[in-house]
Amino acid sequence: MTTTTAPADQISSIDGRPAPSPGDRPPYPKTERQAEFMALADRLAAVAAENAPAHDRENTFAHDTFGALRESGYLALTVPEEYGGRGATPLETMLAQERLARGDGSVALASTMHLVVIGGLADSRAWPEPLFERVCREVVAEGALVNGVASEPDLGSPSRGGQYATLAVPAEGGWRVNGRKTWTTLSPELRYAATLLGIEGEDGTVGRGQLLIPMGSPGVRIEETWDNLGMRATGSHDVVFEDVFVPTGSRLPDSANPPGRATSGWNLLGSSVYLGIAEGARDFTV
Secondary structure, three states: OOOOOOOHHHOEOOOOOEOOOOOOOOOOOOOHHHHHHHHHHHHHHHHHHHHHHHHHHHOOOOHHHHHHHHHHOHHHOOOOHHHOOOOOOHHHHHHHHHHHHHHOHHHHHHHHHHHHHHHHHHHHOOOOHHHHHHHHHHHHHHOOEEEEEOOEOOOEOHHHOOOOOOEEEEEOOEEEEEEEEEEEOOOOOEEEEEEEEEEEOOOOOEEEEEEEEEOOOOOEEEEOOOOOOOOHHHOOEEEEEEEEEEEHHHEEOOOOOOOOOOOOHHHHHHHHHHHHHHHHHHHHHO
């Protein structure tokens, strides 16, 4: 069978516009909002680039750079506008994150975790609305950081459906949680951990569930296990839960998909970070 490929100038993109010639960059920004977010990310990338070498050399979290992100309102980019954020779309956020990653890949990748959680929930509204509103307003007012917590030492990534060793057992008014999570990005400054774990029912059976655990709860402990060259400032340490009490109102709706299986535009944010890292490396070299 013979396959024929049309010349590049005859190929149209999905939206009907002519596809760019090979090697051309997409013509962004196309809107004032895109330009604003990209300019903000450029300014923050300069701060990140100045701080990055020391953090990677000393294996420290980028508290100073995240302070700048917090002060600028960058961490609220994907918070819905009705809750005081900017309501950034996946594309708008990707354009910003690509620029930020040119300054420090660790900061861009870590902040992506937070921005994806908030942005995805802004679209799905999967959490109870009063809870989501409260978290969003904390992000806007205080720069609170949120991330999903799933991986475990004996399980690795749970995306293939394995059962969690971290377990919540019923207690008066809620649950008691015990276990260990790995690769908990942002752990040194994380406000909330949306934690996937096993939840024991009253009949003793254990099923998958998710609890929103405040990282300041008694019994939550961070073990500084993360030491990956070039990514040390993500702070992806182990988090240990030792008899942590979580109230009933902190249970989140169970997802129909294992972690990593849900598909949306927010899944593409990581690719913009890796592109920005590559562009930063190119600019440094050339």
